[in-house]
Amino acid sequence: MTDIAQWSQEAEALAEAVIAKYPQKRSALMPLLYIAVREDGYLTESGMRRVAALVDLEPAQVSSVATFYSMYKRQPVGKYLVSVCTSISCWLLGGDEVLEAVESAAGVPAGATDESGVVSPEHVECIGACGGAPAVQVNYELIEGLTPQKATELVEWLNAAQPETLNGDEMQALFGGQRSFDWAIHETDSATGPYPAFQPHGTVAPQGRS
């Protein structure tokens, strides 16, 4: 008997609402995987089976989608996932040094989580902010133009302040440098955890919408 995750009432209601948006249930697969991550902290086997049951797919079909995308974490991560881009533009402008600074400040290498479960550094491929290289995301909130020194300060701040939500614009002002576009639309919503948000879920607006 394989076990299937039990979700909270809130998660079940959200899943039902997401499924109702699509003509075919299976089209809801990816946002449902996000709900599974949010429920368990990462994408568990039982969570994938819950999703499979909801969209009438085989668990192997769900797994084949989930394992394609590195953003669906299949291991626990810390409270803050610090993703450092090391692709070409960022690499040319010091992305490797920024990653080293993050690893050093966290005390663990990319792919690991510190002992307190606070910071998980990782290196990622291009995150679409090449004009603001080197670029970093914390819980998928973007900061551009970091120096190694600012990256160190960022990790120290995460450890000391441990904010419940993270906002890219606020972190940009504290730790960032040159942005891709100064005229870019400002990010008012903040991240609520180490997972990519499917708006309007997984983020919180200044007035508290979640």
Ligand code: FES
């Ligand atoms: S190369 Fe780093 S954001 Fe594109």
